[in-house]
Amino acid sequence: MALAVLAMAAGDGPATFSVSSVRVGHNPVGVTVSPDGRLAYVPNSGPDWGSDSSLGSVSVIxxxxxxxxxxxxxxxxxxxxxxxxxxGRV
Structure with a gap:
């Protein structure tokens, strides 16, 4: 699955937007950003691609x-x- 990322920048001129996507695990259900903004954590409610496990996972961005x-x-x-x-501890 992919998580869409939207960034917005505002300055003296009009605001600008950019959109990108980040590949994460199966069935992402949210996102939490670290206090310093350097990392984002995405809980994936389904098994990872190619995994034999039925457990979920957390992707770190x-x-x-x-x-x-x-x-x-x-x-x-x-x-x-x-x-x-x-x-910053998880």
């Missing part, structure tokens, strides 16, 4: 590059959210 960092992290069944503490 580097927001500077709009690319995932490594493979999705396996977690329990149907994750629905990710919580990040103020110090």
């Amino acid at each position: 580097d927001t500077a590059t709009n690319r995932t960092t490594g493979k999705p992290i396996p977690v329990g069944n149907t994750p629905s959210a990710v919580v990040v503490s103020r110090d």
Whole structure:
């Protein structure tokens, strides 16, 4: 699956928008951004592509590059959210 990313910039002139997509795991159900804005976490409620497991996962996205960092992290069944503490710990 892919997650659509919308960026907006405003300055002295008219606002500009850009849209891109990031490939994440199966059935993404939300997104949580780290307090410093460097990482985004996407819970995937279905199994990863090519996986024999029925468990869900969490994809980690580097927001500077709009690319995932490594493979999705396996977690329990149907994750629905990710919580990040103020110090950036998941």
